[in-house]
Amino acid sequence: MNRAVLLLLAAGAAYAQTAAPTPPKPIVSPEVHSDNTATFRLRAPNAQAVNLSLEGAKAAPMQKDEAGIWTYTSPVLAPDIYGYSFNIDGVGMMDPNNSLMKANLLNNSSAVHIPGEGLPWEIRDIPHGEVHHHFYKSGVVGDERDYYVYTPPGYEKSAKRYPVLYLLHGYSDDASGWSAVGRANIILDNLIADGKAKPMIVVMPLGYGAPEVVSRGRMDQGKFRVNQTKFADVLLTETIPQVENEYRAEKRRDMRAIAGLSMGGSESLFTGLNNLDKFAYVGSFSAGGLGEDYDVLFPKLDQSANKELKLLWIACGTEDRLIDTNRKFRDMLSAKYVRFTPIETPGMHTWMVWRRNLATLAPLLFQ
Amino acid sequence: MNRAVLLLLAAGAAYAQTAAPTPPKPIVSPEVHSDNTATFRLRAPNAQAVNLSLEGAKAAPMQKDEAGIWTYTSPVLAPDIYGYSFNIDGVGMMDPNNSLMKANLLNNSSAVHIPGEGLPWEIRDIPHGEVHHHFYKSGVVGDERDYYVYTPPGYEKSAKRYPVLYLLHGYSDDASGWSAVGRANIILDNLIADGKAKPMIVVMPLGYGAPEVVSRGRMDQGKFRVNQTKFADVLLTETIPQVENEYRAEKRRDMRAIAGLSMGGSESLFTGLNNLDKFAYVGSFSAGGLGEDYDVLFPKLDQSANKELKLLWIACGTEDRLIDTNRKFRDMLSAKYVRFTPIETPGMHTWMVWRRNLATLAPLLFQ
Numbered sequence: 001m002n003r004a005v006l007l008l009l010a011a012g013a014a015y016a017q018t019a020a021p022t023p024p025k026p027i028v029s030p031e032v033h034s035d036n037t038a039t040f041r042l043r044a045p046n047a048q049a050v051n052l053s054l055e056g057a058k059a060a061p062m063q064k065d066e067a068g069i070w071t072y073t074s075p076v077l078a079p080d081i082y083g084y085s086f087n088i089d090g091v092g093m094m095d096p097n098n099s100l101m102k103a104n105l106l107n108n109s110s111a112v113h114i115p116g117e118g119l120p121w122e123i124r125d126i127p128h129g130e131v132h133h134h135f136y137k138s139g140v141v142g143d144e145r146d147y148y149v150y151t152p153p154g155y156e157k158s159a160k161r162y163p164v165l166y167l168l169h170g171y172s173d174d175a176s177g178w179s180a181v182g183r184a185n186i187i188l189d190n191l192i193a194d195g196k197a198k199p200m201i202v203v204m205p206l207g208y209g210a211p212e213v214v215s216r217g218r219m220d221q222g223k224f225r226v227n228q229t230k231f232a233d234v235l236l237t238e239t240i241p242q243v244e245n246e247y248r249a250e251k252r253r254d255m256r257a258i259a260g261l262s263m264g265g266s267e268s269l270f271t272g273l274n275n276l277d278k279f280a281y282v283g284s285f286s287a288g289g290l291g292e293d294y295d296v297l298f299p300k301l302d303q304s305a306n307k308e309l310k311l312l313w314i315a316c317g318t319e320d321r322l323i324d325t326n327r328k329f330r331d332m333l334s335a336k337y338v339r340f341t342p343i344e345t346p347g348m349h350t351w352m353v354w355r356r357n358l359a360t361l362a363p364l365l366f367q
Numbered sequence: 368m369n370r371a372v373l374l375l376l377a378a379g380a381a382y383a384q385t386a387a388p389t390p391p392k393p394i395v396s397p398e399v400h401s402d403n404t405a406t407f408r409l410r411a412p413n414a415q416a417v418n419l420s421l422e423g424a425k426a427a428p429m430q431k432d433e434a435g436i437w438t439y440t441s442p443v444l445a446p447d448i449y450g451y452s453f454n455i456d457g458v459g460m461m462d463p464n465n466s467l468m469k470a471n472l473l474n475n476s477s478a479v480h481i482p483g484e485g486l487p488w489e490i491r492d493i494p495h496g497e498v499h500h501h502f503y504k505s506g507v508v509g510d511e512r513d514y515y516v517y518t519p520p521g522y523e524k525s526a527k528r529y530p531v532l533y534l535l536h537g538y539s540d541d542a543s544g545w546s547a548v549g550r551a552n553i554i555l556d557n558l559i560a561d562g563k564a565k566p567m568i569v570v571m572p573l574g575y576g577a578p579e580v581v582s583r584g585r586m587d588q589g590k591f592r593v594n595q596t597k598f599a600d601v602l603l604t605e606t607i608p609q610v611e612n613e614y615r616a617e618k619r620r621d622m623r624a625i626a627g628l629s630m631g632g633s634e635s636l637f638t639g640l641n642n643l644d645k646f647a648y649v650g651s652f653s654a655g656g657l658g659e660d661y662d663v664l665f666p667k668l669d670q671s672a673n674k675e676l677k678l679l680w681i682a683c684g685t686e687d688r689l690i691d692t693n694r695k696f697r698d699m700l701s702a703k704y705v706r707f708t709p710i711e712t713p714g715m716h717t718w719m720v721w722r723r724n725l726a727t728l729a730p731l732l733f734q
Contacts, residue, residue, distance in 0.1 A: 025584070026582075026583030026584045027583075028583070042458070043458060044455075044456065044457075044458045045456070045457065046414075046415060046456035046457060047413075047456065047458075048413060088411075088455070088458075089411065089412070089413035089414065090411075090412065090413060091409070091410060091411045091414075091455075091463070092463055093460050093461075093463055094460075094461050094463065094475070096458070096459055096460055096461065096475065097583075098475075099470060099471060099472045099473070099475060099541075101468065101470060101475070103466060103468060104466060105466045106466070108461070108463065108465075108466060108468070123502075123511045125504050125511070128501075128502035128503060129502075130499055130500060130501055130502075131499070131500040132497055132498070132499050132500070133497060133498040133499070133500065133546075134495075134497055135490075135495035135496075135497075135552075135556075136495060137492050144490045144492070156613050174466075179500075185502075189502075216393030216394075216395070216464075217392070217393045246523050
């Protein structure tokens with residue numbers, strides 16, 4: 001292989017041929033050290049100020065060296081997966097040297113993984129399930145859309161039926177959120193291998209009944225309500241029938257659960273509590289956007305729901321600005337004598353909370 | 368829903384709580400116009416110079432307005448999917464306002480889609496196949512790794528066996544390359560719906576036998592060769608047996624094809640031509656990194672291969688710097704009287720070429 005070939009391949013980017021200058025010494029960012037600190041680097045010789053925004057921490061100024069490389073080394077970080085971005089002279093940017101990304105329809109960011117043994121989202125040498133990506137045209141919405149389905153280890157070679165968790169992402173995520181960022185498949189693999197969760201199918205649909213709800217700038221509450229209502233319609237009339245047609249899914253209500261995060265938490269409460277003939281387990285993680293006109297949202301909800309609900313699980317981080325609306329929702333349930341499990345954990349409105357929520361909730365399902 | 372909740376949801380990013388200032392007016396980038404021009408925008412008030420690097424075009428300077436927003440509107444673009452990035456004062460960056468990304472282990476970029484009716488990668492209202500994501504620990508390499516499998520429309524409800532194309536990505540891509548960027552599943556859906564390609568399974572493995580080959584800076588030819596050899600080992604002893612154990616795959620050599628792009632083109636030639644008892648169809652798109660010590664690479668290759676090969680398909684773009692090494696490889700085949708189909712198309716070393724290569728090759732397989 002001649003040198004020209006080597007260099008072209010190393011350049012990698014498909015249109016590297018038009019980019020004239022040879023790039024300078026490669027930059028490693030982030031670099032995770034053995035003591036669980038991490039160094040972030042960015043070459044930006046002309047920038048005046050660069051900050052690092054790391055999930056859960058205040059923006060930290062980076063320091064420039066004589067080569068124009070900005071650096072910041074974090075304190076010791078608890079093992080976890082942290083989103084981050086650079087703020088370069090006031091402009092938020094992903095780390096151009098890091099392929100680990102958190103894709104999002106409105107807010108892309110980079111991510112850094114501080115490994116930690118025994119954490120529920122760490123990949124282990126155990127049997128792994130599969131993640132299936134489905135595509136179809138929605139009759140309700142009229143768009144071409146997708147959903148993901150996790151099948152547990154052994155599904156392919158078994159003949160038995162499995163219970164199903166419908167697991168919903170948050171506002172501005174897409175259908176890949178729970179597998180790509182939330183690592184739901186890895187979390188389930190681990191729980192199942194340890195005998196902590198029942199083998200189950202997990203369906204991760206696109207969480208929009210009115211996709212135009214996702215837009216930059218001020219949100220429209222009316223659109224949000226339409227989105228929630230039509231999402232329930234898509235789930236009940238399209239997603240569930242398709243899944244139950246193709247997969248060996250248990251079809252009894254006590255073998256069906258619905259849970260989700262943020263907007264998906266509200267969708268789970270709205271869809272689940274209004275369709276107790278379909279779901280015996282309902283979970284919400286940091287629910288947001290539900291609204292507080294509870295009598296309109298849940299016209300039939302009363303203590304008779306206790307006969308139907310095997311579990312109503314309502315979690316929120318105590319540092320989440322949504323903690324108050326979540327407590328208010330729980331107060332409404334209490335006033336109606338509807339039983340639920342209240343969960344308050346440390347944490348803000350972040351995937352760091354939601355991965356733990358899933359790892360805590362999944363073992364309670366279908367037992 | 369109160370206003371604080373609305374704003375928090377709109378902020379979207381999990382750690383928005385720590386980012387103090389309210390963001391300014393949202394930016395739309397890219398904006399594709401009805402005349403197939405596209406406007407790219409970036410808010411960077413303090414930058415001195417911002418260029419747009421659009422796939423297939425020279426770097427174009429962007430213009431700053433009084434609000435600090437840089438803008439560039441392209442000429443009319445042929446319908447396609449173009450990678451691009453911003454160069455901000457010498458630093459390559461993805462577009463922070465665009466969720467359509469080309470993930471890559473070394474070179475992330477953004478992408479803009481100019482839709483065009485009838486193009487093979489456009490999603491149409493036709494039956495869609497599924498993409499299955501598999502995870503396992505490799506005994507050959509020792510890592511936890513993944514591969515993707517496309518099954519055609521109707522696979523789930525049929526009992527028949529299908530031919531299999533093993534489709535390999537390029538250097539610095541990961542296993543998701545062919546589905547996420549190459550849109551292989553959409554291309555196959557379209558060809559199958561139009562009766563142009565046989566329904567087939569497409570397996571898209573991780574293309575590294577020695578993953579350490581992927582590194583920034585100068586590439587090492589020795590590592591590249593080890594990678595190629597161990598990749599063949601992984602494919603033959605792990606991927607193919609797993610696929611044939613789980614899927615209804617035809618197991619005859621004339622029902623198996625191997626093809627790939629760039630590094631994956633070289634892997635297809637190396638693995639395919641050295642294992643004609645396993646593959647009757649071999650394709651390479653813009654092959655790179657193979658080496659020119661052909662007698663070492665293909666010790667047994669001679670015209671007896673013509674009895675085995677149903678198709679040896681060797682494509683390269685005429686503006687690709689690898690065109691000469693591809694012609695040299697073809698000359699070697701000619702000198703040995705090994706028959707092949709030479710394909711030269713317009714284009715450089717880009718996915719714009721490779722999507723078309725797949726759309727052209729797939730109809731020739733298993734006929």
